[in-house]
Amino acid sequence: MSEIRFTDQHEWVRLEGDVATIGITKYAAEQLGDIVYVELPEAGKTVAKGGEAAVVESVKAASEVYAPISGEVTDANASLVEDPAKVNADPEGEGWFFKVRSVNRQELEKLMTADQYAAFVKGL
Amino acid sequence: MSETTALLRTPLYALHLARGAKMVPFAGYEMPVQYETGILKEHLHTRSSAGLFDVSHMGQAFLAGSEPARALERVSPADFAGLKEGMQRYGLLLNERGTIKDDFMASRLSGEGALFLVVNAGTKDSDFAYVADCLKDLAELRPQPDRALLALQGPKAAGVLERHAPDSAKLVFMRVARIRVGGVEAIVSRSGYTGEDGFEISVDANDAERIARRLLEEPGVLPIGLGARDSLRLEAGLCLYGHDIDETTDPIEADLAWSIGKRRKLAKDFPAAEWIMDRLFNGSPRKRVGIRPDGKAPAREGTEVADKSGRVVGRITSGGFSPTLNAPIAMGTIESALAGDGTEIDLMVRGKALPARVAPMPFVPHRYKRTN
Numbered sequence: 001m002s003e004i005r006f007t008d009q010h011e012w013v014r015l016e017g018d019v020a021t022i023g024i025t026k027y028a029a030e031q032l033g034d035i036v037y038v039e040l041p042e043a044g045k046t047v048a049k050g051g052e053a054a055v056v057e058s059v060k061a062a063s064e065v066y067a068p069i070s071g072e073v074t075d076a077n078a079s080l081v082e083d084p085a086k087v088n089a090d091p092e093g094e095g096w097f098f099k100v101r102s103v104n105r106q107e108l109e110k111l112m113t114a115d116q117y118a119a120f121v122k123g124l
Numbered sequence: 125m126s127e128t129t130a131l132l133r134t135p136l137y138a139l140h141l142a143r144g145a146k147m148v149p150f151a152g153y154e155m156p157v158q159y160e161t162g163i164l165k166e167h168l169h170t171r172s173s174a175g176l177f178d179v180s181h182m183g184q185a186f187l188a189g190s191e192p193a194r195a196l197e198r199v200s201p202a203d204f205a206g207l208k209e210g211m212q213r214y215g216l217l218l219n220e221r222g223t224i225k226d227d228f229m230a231s232r233l234s235g236e237g238a239l240f241l242v243v244n245a246g247t248k249d250s251d252f253a254y255v256a257d258c259l260k261d262l263a264e265l266r267p268q269p270d271r272a273l274l275a276l277q278g279p280k281a282a283g284v285l286e287r288h289a290p291d292s293a294k295l296v297f298m299r300v301a302r303i304r305v306g307g308v309e310a311i312v313s314r315s316g317y318t319g320e321d322g323f324e325i326s327v328d329a330n331d332a333e334r335i336a337r338r339l340l341e342e343p344g345v346l347p348i349g350l351g352a353r354d355s356l357r358l359e360a361g362l363c364l365y366g367h368d369i370d371e372t373t374d375p376i377e378a379d380l381a382w383s384i385g386k387r388r389k390l391a392k393d394f395p396a397a398e399w400i401m402d403r404l405f406n407g408s409p410r411k412r413v414g415i416r417p418d419g420k421a422p423a424r425e426g427t428e429v430a431d432k433s434g435r436v437v438g439r440i441t442s443g444g445f446s447p448t449l450n451a452p453i454a455m456g457t458i459e460s461a462l463a464g465d466g467t468e469i470d471l472m473v474r475g476k477a478l479p480a481r482v483a484p485m486p487f488v489p490h491r492y493k494r495t496n
Contacts, residue, residue: 033351034164036445037420037452055474057422059163059445060351081420 006117007068029091032058035084040076069107071100134180135332151245153181156349163351167447174278175348183248188238189263201394203385209234212300222396231300272332277322297492319360321493361485368441376403411463414485415454422452423471430470
């Protein structure tokens with residue numbers, strides 16, 4: 001079973017086994033508008049919770065993507081570099097950013113559940 | 125602009141909301157940055173079809189007097205006295221130091237004594253106060269806050285407008301006339317700020333929504349927000365006041381010397397003329413240029429520009445993504461020695477030096493309708 005968690009910076013994390021997939025939420029993609037550039041971390045890099053891990057730029061502006069949890073990057077979605085619009089089309093699926101392993105479960109459990117995140121976005 | 129200041133609304137405010145606009149504060153107004161279509165598609169639609177822009181936040185005024193064109197030359201180096209009836213001309217408003225207070229358009233309407241001026245939204249109050257004061261013995265400035273301004277831009281603009289304003293077909297680029305649009309009187313110029321063929325349509329505020337709705341009912345016309353207006357003008361290599369030019373910039377480093385009239389260069393009868401002419405002949409220390417990053421990452425306004433040894437030589441004044449070229453583009457001010465097309469430079473983005481080159485502008489060719 002996979003479980004999905006969310007941050008107040010509008011990233012999502014989906015844990016499957018010991019590998020977590022990370023991306024930006026549908027809300028974030030809508031707020032950014034048309035995404036034209038994505039910069040991803042390289043495999044092997046260690047990211048720390050809350051640290052800058054990726055960059056996403058829309059026609060309007062550049063934004064940092066922060067690592068929602070710590071871990072070692074195992075893979076990045078290279079297809080976004082050629083086709084950044086994928087992030088708008090399917091932010092919580094095909095538009096994933098990168099994967100990390102060696103995840104600390106306690107870090108993950110402190111993040112919002114889908115229901116908590118939905119309520120958080122509603123309040124914005 | 126402090127948050128407690130109430131934002132103004134244009135006469136098309138309700139129409140923007142009805143078309144799903146995302147409204148943002150801009151120059152003291154609540155303006156549409158994009159509609160449901162989104163910036164990228166709005167941009168491409170304007171290049172391929174026709175887009176309608178609300179630019180009613182801009183300042184409109186008449187300058188009346190016995191010789192308003194001569195009077196206006198006191199604060200601008202353009203040749204307005206030589207402007208023929210039915211023609212429009214771009215001009216720079218200079219302060220007494222010879223740097224740029226604003227850029228604007230002046231129109232000489234056929235059979236009318238007064239000049240019709242359109243200035244930038246963010247500077248209109250100070251422009252009007254400055255012009256009125258500098259020219260008080262020569263001319264009378266009459267601001268027109270009750271006029272709205274629409275821009276219809278793109279290759280299909282002419283066909284669309286002709287169905288509502290048959291007389292618009294007579295206009296070519298930078299021509300202007302009072303004609304009827306949808307049955308109401310309008311001042312229409314064949315110009316705009318996208319690099320495309322198109323029109324700017326000044327109407328009474330009370331008529332604006334009706335005219336806008338009629339144009340939007342036409343097939344091929346979509347409302348376009350400020351987001352796409354900015355990317356369109358950047359592709360066209362056109363300056364945005366307050367970003368690419370301001371009161372720290374003079375006409376020579378802004379690469380706008382072409383807007384100084386030939387007669388004016390000889391007469392040296394505009395603000396700081398000796399200093400500006402010296403810069404024209406001997407060069408200015410820095411210059412506004414086009415810049416194309418080699419990679420895919422956009423470089424935004426404020427990004428430092430460095431030479432290949434790492435020395436900072438300028439900065440980006442407008443930067444973003446070109447939907448037409450599917451690549452990043454930028455405008456910046458850099459040391460004149462490095463301003464030649466093709467010069468290799470670095471852009472300091474997020475602590476990294478990204479290679480880029482000085483590039484000719486416009487990035488996307490202009491498609492003005494110069495002849496009938």
